Amino acid sequence: MNHTRTNGRSDDSLRSFEMTAGFLKHPEGSVLVRCGDTMVVCTATVEDKVKDWLRGKGRGWVTAEYAMLPRANDKRGMREGQFGRWPSGRSQEIQRLIGRALRTGVYLERLGERTITIDCDVLQGDGGTRTASITGGFVALCLALDKLKKKNQLGKSPLRCLVAATSAGMVGGRALLDLDYREDSSAELDLNLAATDDGNVIELQATAETRAYPLETFHELSQLAHEGARRLFEIQRQTLTAAGVQLETLLDRGQGKTP
Secondary structure, three states, X not given: OOOOOHHHOOOOOOOOEEEEEOOOOOOOEEEEEEEOOEEEEEEEEEEOOOOHHHOOOOOOEEEEEXXXXXXXXXXXXXXXXXXXXXXXXXHHHHHHHHHHHHHHOEOHHHOOOOEEEEEEEEEEOOOOHHHXXXXXXXXXXXXXXXXXXXXXXXXXXXXXXXXXXXEEEEEOOEEEEOOOHHHHHHOOEEEEEEEEOOOOEEEXXXXXXXXXOOHHHHHHHHHHHHHHHHHHHHHHHHHHHHOOOOHHHHEOOOOOOOO
16 A cells, blocks of 8 residues: 555654644633644633542542534534433543543642543544544643642642653554544554653553554554654643743652642
8 A cells, every 4th residue: 555644744743733722711721732634622621629429538630521523524423412412432432531641640639629621622523633632631731720820729739740642553554653534544553642741651542453463563653652742742841831831830740649
């Protein structure tokens, strides 16, 4: 298969990736993510309450919801929640992934009894919506935490690390970084990776579509995606700096768990 990538990008190149912070007026944090032709709005909402099972424990929670708008793709899909429909199994799986990934970057015991909900709404889909949601959702989370910090509503720095995600796959026998929809739909093996900026991996989702692959192939794709995540961390830092966030006031790289 002679595969030519969109815009002639190399096999180890990310798509163009841009984040616009403060995209919406009302949320405590908001980001418009553009990853190639994929567009996702990520918002962070802070509420001074937690679920019953967390009350009285002195710690907070970070959770996520994910949905695609009806015309995010080439054909209209039914709006989730309409006529009493629950979110699709796909949406539920993705929003759980987003929540798990984002919580890894936070000292929940330093939030107090607060819930921060990250809403990820896909305006336009062209592959990589879940990874764009994690990467943009983390920036929206940082913006919300920065507001709390500047209002002296948080004590110790609430962040352990940065969190970002991207994809990789085998397409036509080639290892490609950051698959768009055309590549993802024809991939023999595809992989999503969520990672932290201190070099660790949060979650790895990988599936061979047509045949089994040797472990070395999974390692190759994991390393490719991990390198892509390293570039995304720099974009996150640039976006937050441009928004007036001083990351050093939010980050605590220590291992302590004291509130």
